[in-house]
Amino acid sequence: MTDLLSKFDPLIQERETLLATGVKDPFSLVMEEVKSPTVAVCNGKETILLGTYNYMGMTFDDDVREAGLTALKEFGSGTTGSRVLNGTYSPHKDCEDALKEFYAMDHAMVFSTGYQANLGIISTLAGKGDYVILDIDSHASIYDGCAMGNAEIVAFRHNDVEALEKRLKRLPADAGKLVVLEGVYSMLGDVAPLKEMIRICKENGAMTLVDEAHSMGFIGENGRGVAEHQGVIDNVDFIIGTFSKSVGTVGGFCVSNHPKFEIMRLVCRPYVFTASLPPSVMATAATSIRKLMHSGNKRAHLWENSKKLHKGLRDLGFELGTPEAQSAIIAVIMPDLERGAMMWQALLQEGLYVNLARPPATPANMTLLRCSLCAEHTSEQVDQILGMFEAAGKAVGAI
Numbered sequence: 149m150t151d152l153l154s155k156f157d158p159l160i161q162e163r164e165t166l167l168a169t170g171v172k173d174p175f176s177l178v179m180e181e182v183k184s185p186t187v188a189v190c191n192g193k194e195t196i197l198l199g200t201y202n203y204m205g206m207t208f209d210d211d212v213r214e215a216g217l218t219a220l221k222e223f224g225s226g227t228t229g230s231r232v233l234n235g236t237y238s239p240h241k242d243c244e245d246a247l248k249e250f251y252a253m254d255h256a257m258v259f260s261t262g263y264q265a266n267l268g269i270i271s272t273l274a275g276k277g278d279y280v281i282l283d284i285d286s287h288a289s290i291y292d293g294c295a296m297g298n299a300e301i302v303a304f305r306h307n308d309v310e311a312l313e314k315r316l317k318r319l320p321a322d323a324g325k326l327v328v329l330e331g332v333y334s335m336l337g338d339v340a341p342l343k344e345m346i347r348i349c350k351e352n353g354a355m356t357l358v359d360e361a362h363s364m365g366f367i368g369e370n371g372r373g374v375a376e377h378q379g380v381i382d383n384v385d386f387i388i389g390t391f392s393k394s395v396g397t398v399g400g401f402c403v404s405n406h407p408k409f410e411i412m413r414l415v416c417r418p419y420v421f422t423a424s425l426p427p428s429v430m431a432t433a434a435t436s437i438r439k440l441m442h443s444g445n446k447r448a449h450l451w452e453n454s455k456k457l458h459k460g461l462r463d464l465g466f467e468l469g470t471p472e473a474q475s476a477i478i479a480v481i482m483p484d485l486e487r488g489a490m491m492w493q494a495l496l497q498e499g500l501y502v503n504l505a506r507p508p509a510t511p512a513n514m515t516l517l518r519c520s521l522c523a524e525h526t527s528e529q530v531d532q533i534l535g536m537f538e539a540a541g542k543a544v545g546a547i
């Protein structure tokens with residue numbers, strides 16, 4: 149018998165070598181108690197959370213929690229069925245209405261996760277013989293959607309407008325083309341030049357899909373994302389998003405103005421062949437989305453936090469993923485996995501949780517300490533965070 153797990157031996161070895169240095173496993177942390185969007189108890193210690201995607205701090209919002217409790221009581225704990233059979237309850241329709249209001253778009257389709265939204269929409273739109281043109285640093289769910297649909301994948305250099313144009317011009321004029329972009333790229337927290345890119349896509353007859361997972365709720369005047377901020381949202385064919393970040397629960401979606409969009413509900417396998425989300429999740433998402441429509445003050449405070457952390461870390465001497473704060477993600481570049489893990493642990497001992505990211509999730513084989521800010525972090529917490537980075541950075545020789 150061939151052991152099908154032996155292909156993972158190099159990874160098992162790398163993990164064992166890392167743990168032998170005395171570093172705790174950075175990928176199996178348990179939050180023993182969660183006190184607020186910004187504070188939890190980990191290893192018995194009160195810890196500031198700087199590695200969640202809870203950008204707008206909605207997980208503990210009173211109205212959001214109340215809506216979930218009410219729906220749980222009224223509709224039960226789950227639907228036990230697909231959206232196209234017995235799994236559409238009124239909270240699912242209401243949640244899709246909330247998305248249509250939020251984006252001012254005609255159609256909204258909710259999936260069980262953002263991962264499934266990309267998997268489903270991309271694989272259903274682009275099949276054999278079609279082309280998906282994507283940024284090389286695209287999220288795994290985008291690549292998996294391309295693989296599932298069997299489309300030709302054409303990757304271009306990260307955020308490179310000219311490279312996108314060159315690739316598009318080389319493709320057959322009459323072929324089906326879908327360009328997939330992200331508003332904010334989650335590893336380095338950098339923003340895409342959507343304005344130029346969407347124009348080039350239109351000029352070259354390609355449809356466009358933008359994943360706004362990390363910008364929804366925060367970027368743009370109404371929190372609709374980078375496409376809104378750069379004034380091109382009306383030219384984007386499909387926007388993908390998730391409820392697992394600013395919305396503060398779980399689920400994924402696609403919104404569109406395409407007149408034929410509703411047919412997707414019947415032909416999109418990751419939508420049809422899986423159970424729908426629990427009605428309590430739909431009620432929390434709908435309430436959160438409607439509150440995010442009126443969260444201008446929170447957005448302003450989150451920008452302040454992000455800029456303050458970026459400047460503070462740069463002044464301390466850390467190498468960062470972007471020259472200035474472009475989103476709520478600030479990535480600290482570490483020289484290698486071992487020192488990254490040591491720094492991660494030193495920060496945890498100080499009482500700070502950040503995300504350790506490593507290849508293959510990261511671009512250019514980088515090890516990153518990814519900091520993601522929350523609108524509920526106070527300015528004092530950001531000062532505390534900078535003090536912790538200074539202490540940990542000096543302790544492990546990173547600065």
Ligand code: PMP
Nearest residue numbers: 261262263287334361390392399
């Ligand atoms: N797209 C992007 C860009 C993401 O970063 C993520 C999750 N990190 C997803 C999609 C998937 O979202 P979900 O957690 O809802 O599956």
